[in-house]
Amino acid sequence: MLEKEKEALAKRIAGEITLSSDPGKTMRKWREIFGISQTELAEYLGVSSSVISDYEGGRRKSPGASTIRKFVEALLEIDERRGGNVIKAFSKTLGSEFPTSAILDIREFALPVTVRDIVNAVKGEVAANIDLLDRPIYGYTVVDSIQAILEMSSEEFLKLYGWTTERALVFTKVTTGRSPMIAIRVQGLKPAVVVLHGVKKLDELAVKIAEKERVPLVVSKVETESELIMNLRKLVEKREKEL
Numbered sequence: 001m002l003e004k005e006k007e008a009l010a011k012r013i014a015g016e017i018t019l020s021s022d023p024g025k026t027m028r029k030w031r032e033i034f035g036i037s038q039t040e041l042a043e044y045l046g047v048s049s050s051v052i053s054d055y056e057g058g059r060r061k062s063p064g065a066s067t068i069r070k071f072v073e074a075l076l077e078i079d080e081r082r083g084g085n086v087i088k089a090f091s092k093t094l095g096s097e098f099p100t101s102a103i104l105d106i107r108e109f110a111l112p113v114t115v116r117d118i119v120n121a122v123k124g125e126v127a128a129n130i131d132l133l134d135r136p137i138y139g140y141t142v143v144d145s146i147q148a149i150l151e152m153s154s155e156e157f158l159k160l161y162g163w164t165t166e167r168a169l170v171f172t173k174v175t176t177g178r179s180p181m182i183a184i185r186v187q188g189l190k191p192a193v194v195v196l197h198g199v200k201k202l203d204e205l206a207v208k209i210a211e212k213e214r215v216p217l218v219v220s221k222v223e224t225e226s227e228l229i230m231n232l233r234k235l236v237e238k239r240e241k242e243l
Contacts, residue, residue: 005087010072017068027063027071028056029112033138033164034075034086044074085189086164102147103160104172105140105229111239112136115193115216118168121231122195124218127202128210135216137192139167140232142225145180146173157187170195170232172225177206177217185209195220197228 013030020026031041031052038056042049054060055067063071079086116133118140119126126133141160148157148171160169169191171180177196182205184190190213196202197220210217222228 006076009087010076013072013075014068017063017071018065022058023062023068024056024058024060025111029110029138030075031056032112032136033166034079035166036075036078040078041071041074044078045070102144102150102152103141104144104225105142105232106160107233107236108139108164109137109236109239112138112166113235113239115168115218117235118193118195118232119218121235122170122197122218122220122228123222123231124195124220126216126218128207128217129214130216132193132214132216135192137166137168138164140170141167142170142172142229142232143180144173145171148183149179157183161189161191165189166192168193168195168232170197170220170228172197172228174198175200176203177219178203181206181209181217184215185213190215192216193218197222197225 017023017026017030031038038049038052042052045052051060055063076087113136114133115135115137118124118137119133143160148160161167169180169184171177171194174180174196175198177199180194180196181203184194193216194210195218196206199219202219207217220228222231
């Protein structure tokens with residue numbers, strides 16, 4: 001299934017680990033993107049969990065080409081066994097950086113941030129699942145909600161997830177927040193956090209869906225879209241400087 005996409009994704013992961021100044025952190029990043037525990041990965045590779053932990057913690061020397069290849073193959077094989085959701089999400093992002101005009105900005109983090117970092121960046125108020133603010137995030141997508149409704153099919157909606165669902169979906173031009181949350185519930189793929197910008201009165205159903213799906217829901221108090229995007233980009237730049 002999706003052999004070309006698998007190959008392209010494998011090359012990206014392997015290349016990123018090889019070129020990273022901290023291969024262990026990059027390995028951990030990709031393991032978490034795939035939602036695979038250290039125990040599950042270790043069992044697949046036939047090693048102890050401490051081996052995975054030592055690599056990720058930098059307590060073992062940088063992995064060689066053979067180890068990286070086995071690591072990447074394991075991620076892809078485990079994902080395929082689960083239905084290939086990460087590989088499928090990747091396949092939807094091939095092509096231009098902005099595959100639809102509804103996407104105002106999309107970025108990936110070299111190192112994860114938390115929901116709390118996103119909340120601070122967008123001057124947000126948490127409307128649901130405040131207990132999940134420490135959840136890691138590996139990217140964000142800023143979406144013009146009106147354009148998304150007008151032009152995006154259900155399949156194109158998947159393009160919002162970029163490289164991973166472990167990201168913030170930020171919807172602008174929102175009135176109540178009901179439509180974005182219904183779309184997320186219908187699609188089945190859940191982001192790590194949803195941010196709503198422009199809300200006049202938050203819909204109770206939007207909050208209930210967020211609670212049911214265990215997706216933190218945040219209302220941004222930033223005044224303009226440009227300021228919103230600028231603040232998120234600053235967060236990316238900050239993480240890149242920490243590499």
